[in-house]
Amino acid sequence: MTGVETAGAAVSVDEAVAAARAAFRTGATRAERSRWLEALAASLEADRDELVALAARETHLAETRLTGEVARTAAQLRFFGAVVREGAYLEAVVESPDPGSIPPRPDLRRMLRPLGPVAVYTASNFPFAFSVLGNDTASALAAGCPVVVKAHPGHPELSRRTAALAAQALPPGWLTLVEGMEAGRELVQHSGVAAAGFTGSERGGRALFDLAAGRPQPIPFYGELGSINPVVVTASAAAERAEAIGAGLVASFTRDAGQYCTKPGLVFVPRGGGIEDAARAALASAPASRQLTEGMTAAFRTGLGRYSDSPGAEVVTEPIAESDASAPSLVLVDADEFLREPAVYLAECFGPVSVLVRYSDPELETLLDALEPSLTGTIHRGSAEDVTALAGRLGGRVGRLLFDGWPTGVAIGWAQHHGGSWPATTASVHTSVGATAIRRWLTPIAYQDAPADVLPAELRDGNPLGIPRRDA
């Protein structure tokens, strides 16, 4: 939701939603949707070079990164194709009657079904993986929900090109693109829209969340917002491998100009443990990159200025040649200074910067208590060090807790979770990556004493489709 209006939205929100409603009424089988997802993946791959070139021009992201992102996006589409084919996501339950239970139980059969047309608000920083054919779209189509995609103004041509490609692989109405901030506001308030997904800033997400909640008939709004992604390096870990940790950290937070919702933005390092020196050394050879938009570059510089203005914080910025790039930076601060002004250091600064907070063991508990919920939390521990208590404390505030690694790079799978309580997301019980992301677009129905011909095949006696099912 940052900024600029784009011209030339050929389709109005009313038209897009009407088309989605018509598609929803027609519906599609699981087999059909699974085939569509496969076809969409293949289309992306077939047109990869052209799409990557277009994306590079609009986003300033490197072609190698974008090529990888196309592969990831195709993998996501195929993964949701597999999820919908398998059918466990339907959570089918068939429960036989029990006249003796209190109250008496009739024949009850439950499964999930699609909610209706879904609005998808795309991200600036993943022009493929969280954009027109990204995770929200893939999971919604898998669920059986047509989507109306609000294009991100950071890559309008790529959005149009991707939508055109999707139109060739999908029947009418299953994916329609709309453009412009006003269309975005209208879309989430449209009576024909049943739910919305969003990836972006806390400010933009909050504005749309408020519109969704303020409707005469509120709808679920699944927003993945910002995250500071705290990292704790224990004294043992620092003693064992300070250099590798410092280098790994800098590689993670400068990757693609630090423009990841999982960027490690806050790192608790043992005072005098050598991480700081290692990170400073790694910073010297970290690449400077241009950010996605000029607005983001300006916001990054303002953010660095806030750190500089804070007494007690040292900002280390590598001098760079390119005037339009963002310089990789480290902010160094002591625990007591962090605790004096936590809001300064807990605010997400989108770009290649991370805050190192120097701590001594007795301070760590207080530092962790100051944290807000995040998408991820990371612990670097010594080999065989017992970090159970630390894991409990940090794990309670994050959606994904990882060890001895870096949070950037979110794997696709059945066990993935990409979420967390506000401000990480607007909907603490849902994920936007991984198999269960499909559940955001589904709602249960229970059939009571239904004749067999009314039941979906997934709920019929004998489980004719052989889906994973609870027969109770």
Next chain:
Amino acid sequence: MTGVETAGAAVSVDEAVAAARAAFRTGATRAERSRWLEALAASLEADRDELVALAARETHLAETRLTGEVARTAAQLRFFGAVVREGAYLEAVVESPDPGSIPPRPDLRRMLRPLGPVAVYTASNFPFAFSVLGNDTASALAAGCPVVVKAHPGHPELSRRTAALAAQALPPGWLTLVEGMEAGRELVQHSGVAAAGFTGSERGGRALFDLAAGRPQPIPFYGELGSINPVVVTASAAAERAEAIGAGLVASFTRDAGQYCTKPGLVFVPRGGGIEDAARAALASAPASRQLTEGMTAAFRTGLGRYSDSPGAEVVTEPIAESDASAPSLVLVDADEFLREPAVYLAECFGPVSVLVRYSDPELETLLDALEPSLTGTIHRGSAEDVTALAGRLGGRVGRLLFDGWPTGVAIGWAQHHGGSWPATTASVHTSVGATAIRRWLTPIAYQDAPADVLPAELRDGNPLGIPRRDA
């Protein structure tokens, strides 16, 4: 949220939430929580007669009904005890690393965990089953979430007595009662509350939903609001058994003074098919009962007045002796009149009344299109009649679709769903009855490359607790 402040709330919202937070920090194992739920069920049964007498005095519900409700409430508590013991609700997934996937996949293990302290807003019409130890509390305790219960002003003494009984079966902080409308508003906005459950009116639910969504950090608000619960009687069904259907309908909508969220409030009957005459006949012997509160009695009379004021509607009310009771009533209206002023007939009227809409087959589609989402929908069909199209059309608007029965009486089980899109509930993807009601109080966590000692036993290699789990 109707009405009257009650005096004597001994515990402030701050104190109650602080106690719940302390309990949450301490935590409890699945085995412990399962035992608590068993103990709570046994306590209710042990004190049944005293509790029923108290409830009858405060709610005017019949003792036989209340005795049955205690049995139901104990069954719910035990059911959630079984759900938490079994462990499938944790949705545990263990996924092995795959360096070859795109992007490479680390060791990922996911399960659900409790969200935090939960606010429970209790219902007037189920002083046990949706009150202090009702479904919301049972599912929250099962999930591992301490509850702060906002007592319903319709049965304050019973609420206090039940909370005192719960205090004997639970460790400190796991269930605390607060009272009064102001406490209710404060509770849903308290920073220490992680989610809220509500059963009640659309007006009260909307007010609390708006407070929950308007917080600096919004929380999930699961409100089960009103419902009109449409019924369609086909011409074949009417031809086969008009008398039984008419009698069954009247029994369902007059049961316990019609004070059910699943009361069949709107019935489409074939014009001239005999249902109307059968219902009129049954009405003559239907019992008149006092409603839960004087406010509800007054609102019921106002509601009947709205039907009477509507030209073209006939209101049939049995004369009754008791001046403080609500008279069982039928409203009879033609399809075209219904379509002229649908809002009059789609508004829930809480009490012993149902609206019969006379239709001819070609009108039915238009009538169904006018419906808002409901908790339930019912079809009475002829034996072997194909109602697939009708089921599709009605089923798309309701959470539970039932056949040849009546929606009052909501069975407990793995396959139950009690929910639906707004205005049936505030949260279309969740249920307030049945095993999956526990999910409202849970949030996922994913562990990445975690050492074994950090992992919950449910996620360790070899599945030592033997819970249902996906090992991918």
